[in-house]
Amino acid sequence: MIALTNLASASTSPQALPLALAAGPRFASAVAQLQRLMTPSSTLRLSPPRRAAPRISIAVLGTALLACSSAQAETRSYRIDPDHFSVxxxxxxxxxxxxxxxxxxxxxxxxxxxxxQALASGRVEIAADSVFTNHEERDDHVRGADFLDAGDHPTLTFVADELSPDGPAQGTLTGQLSLRGETHPVTLAVTLNKADRYPFGHEQHTLGVSATTELKRSDWGMDYAVDNGLVGDSVAVRLEFEAIAQ
Known part of the structure; x- marks a missing residue:
């Protein structure tokens, strides 16, 4: 039996293959394989080093997120549905x-x-002579000069200044109320009750809103019966409405 070291040594000589063939086909095949294994290989090819993934700075990432957020933001116009507006x-x-x-x-x-939750603008107009207290004589009095003075000042106007969110559905709304020819700031507590596609009728995106405030009517010159306590100076006001996206 021929030792492996001898076989390896023999396989490197030019005469190795003819001798192996003379020894038999199986032996010749083994020597040929060994010769191929021990022949110096061609130049070793190395894979190029991987490039490190580019690093995105926090500033760039923040800018991209801000741009994405801005793209999703959308100011829409809303009209208060007069059929669902209670003051x-x-x-x-x-x-x-x-x-x-x-x-x-x-x-x-x-x-x-x-x-x-940003309010770009807002305006509400109320017809002074549309006041109703379920008493005709009293309504006429309230429309007169002692109170609303509807003849000379037919419209109560509220113009919004700013909405400050206090949570996902609450906020504080500031604005200017013009009444009897005088304008003074007012603050309302606002609640967004629902925002969704209307389930019937116009089927448009609709906001349901409640807003409350308390006024001192004497600030607008309505001081009738304040001093003697017959009519209170403090007036609680509530607005309930549905606003339809345009």
């Missing part, structure tokens, strides 16, 4: 009970970004 108020009467009243004619619109 109510209540005021103390001689300390016994509150008189509750409504304004039956009001309209409004605003521009609002639901994603960022």
């Amino acid at each position: 109510s108020f209540s005021v103390a009467h001689v300390g016994y009970a509150d008189v509750i009243g409504l304004f039956l004619d009001a309209k409004g619109s605003f521009e609002y970004d639901e994603a960022t």
Whole structure:
């Protein structure tokens, strides 16, 4: 039997293959394979080093996220549905009970970004002579010079200044209320009750909103019966409405 070292040594000589053939086909095949294994290989090819993935700076990433967020933000115009707009108020009467009243004619619109809760603009107009307290004589009195002075100042106007969100559905709205020819700032607590596609009828995206505030009517020159306490100076105001995206 031929040792492996001898076989390896023999395989490197030029005479190795003829001798192997003389020894037999199987032996010749083994020597040929060994010879191929021990022949110096060609130049070794190395894979090029991998390039490190480019690093994205925090600033660049932040800018991209901000741009994406800005692209999703959208200011939309809304019109308050006059069929679903209630403006109510209540005021103390001689300390016994509150008189509750409504304004039956009001309209409004605003521009609002639901994603960022930013209010771009807003305006509400109320017809002074549409006041209703379920008592005709009292309504005539409220329309007169002692209170709303509807003859000389037919419209109550609120113009929004700024909405400050207090949570996902609440906020504080500031603006200017013009009444009886005087304009003073007011602040309202606002709640977004629902924002969704209307389930029937117009089927448009709709916001449902509640807003409340409390006014001192004497700030607008309505000081009738304040000193003697027959009619309260503080007036609680509530607005309930549905606003349709345009």
